[in-house]
Amino acid sequence: MQQVRVRFAPSPTGYLHVGGARTALFNWLYARKNGGKFILRIEDTDTERSTRESEEMIMRDLKWLGLNWDEGPDVGGDFGPYRQSERLDLYKTFAEKLIESGHAYFAVYDKEDPKKVLYTSVQRPSDGTAYTIVFKVPKNKIISYDDMLKGTIEFSTEYMEDFIIFKSNGFPVYNYAVVIDDHTMNITHVLRGEDHISNTPKQILIYEALGWQPPKFMHIPLILGADKTPLSKRHGATAVEYFRREGYLAKALVNYLAILGWSVDEEIFDYVEKVSSFSPEQISNKNVVFDYQKLEWVNSKHMKMLSSEQMYEQFLDWQRFTGNDKQVPKSVFEICKEKVNTLKQLYEFALPFIEEEYEYSDEYVEKFLKKPEARDIIQNALQEFSALDEYNIESVEATLRKIASTLQIGTNKVFQTIRGALLGKLVTPGLFESIVVLGKEKTKRRLKRTLEKIDSLN
């Protein structure tokens, strides 16, 4: 049996979109499952919009996700080059064959009106005028192919028109270049987005005209936004890079992308371990809505699966990636990591611990700081803490509870007042741990700072 060869073929005109990442994932999974090759090919025939920066960004994000390729522009391979802009000779050669065999012709345009075809010919225009090469679509032919997901799909050429395969700038058009590339790269299976279904008959026509056997096709449903329109920036983020910045784990993003349309017994998993059970036919045949909340849930599950060291490493990696150079001590990290869903949330949880000029939330000021007993509570705490020899979770807790009973104020109110005084917020890690991690000196300094804040309120 022939070795499975699949490819992911992004056009470098922007960042890596989660939809693209999902397509790449399914290709990757299919290649790994079958002991085949996963190939990265850059489709940069749109000279107007393609950039090297975008290409590099896409590769960086793919690597971050862990979707490594066996052949590609950076690693090479036996079927290169892997950038379409470097394969122009190939496209020209086969275009000439198509013209010779009567499957294509030249179209010459009016200089004044580039939309207007002056004449067509099977001879290459020699007068230097702009021309394209057009594929001649046979009339009244039924094109049929078996989609791995959708079954047999038929198109009639009755509804198709001749189409350009070579632009006047000397670059091939997508529908033509993919065929040449997929064939010459020995691609056996083409797993791509559903938006390519209507392109498939055109491509099959080219395969047939060249006397080639088309690969197997599978069209994967698209990812939509909550309003069922294609997922775009309007719905929030779509770039893989954005999710990385937001503090999502690569493993979690991939996990979510995988279960978005692929149902398995256990929703939380490491995709690398799921390779053997992957079967493309199990993918849902229906467009899917991207659910940011579920992604966050999946991420939280993955965070919990990490050991403290692993998570700290991920956190440092996230800090490096986002260019964040604030030092978060391990002790602070430890108490902050429990209830957060993303690395960014973890950072935001940690921020008041490392920021001396922390802000007091409006809610805290209104509900606690402005209350007459706030000063008493804080002053008492300042006194008691100063007198503490043993500064640990037990002694801190005992101290706080003693203050509550002395002052005849509910523990809740005391705790919340102190919490806000020390960290400015009402949602923080456990109070007693927080106080211990801050340390006695910082705690005292912050209590004094809050006392000053009270003064400024009056």
Added chain:
RNA sequence: GCCCCCAUCGUCUAGCGGUCUAGGACACUGGCCUUUCAAGCCAGUGGCACGGGUCCGAAUCCCGUUGGGGGCGCCA
């Protein structure tokens, strides 16, 4: 407009003619725990788009309608 694809809770899905008064997950609501909480545990609300068939029997098969998506570029 024409061609193609699709249709189970708000969302992702299980279901492949009887075991479905339709199961799970996220979200949502309520409760528990509790020093806060975005964590944990428990419970609940909520769906087969509609209309025709076929069949003893339909979420499951067929047809139509409606709805959504894609394509019809010298974009990919």
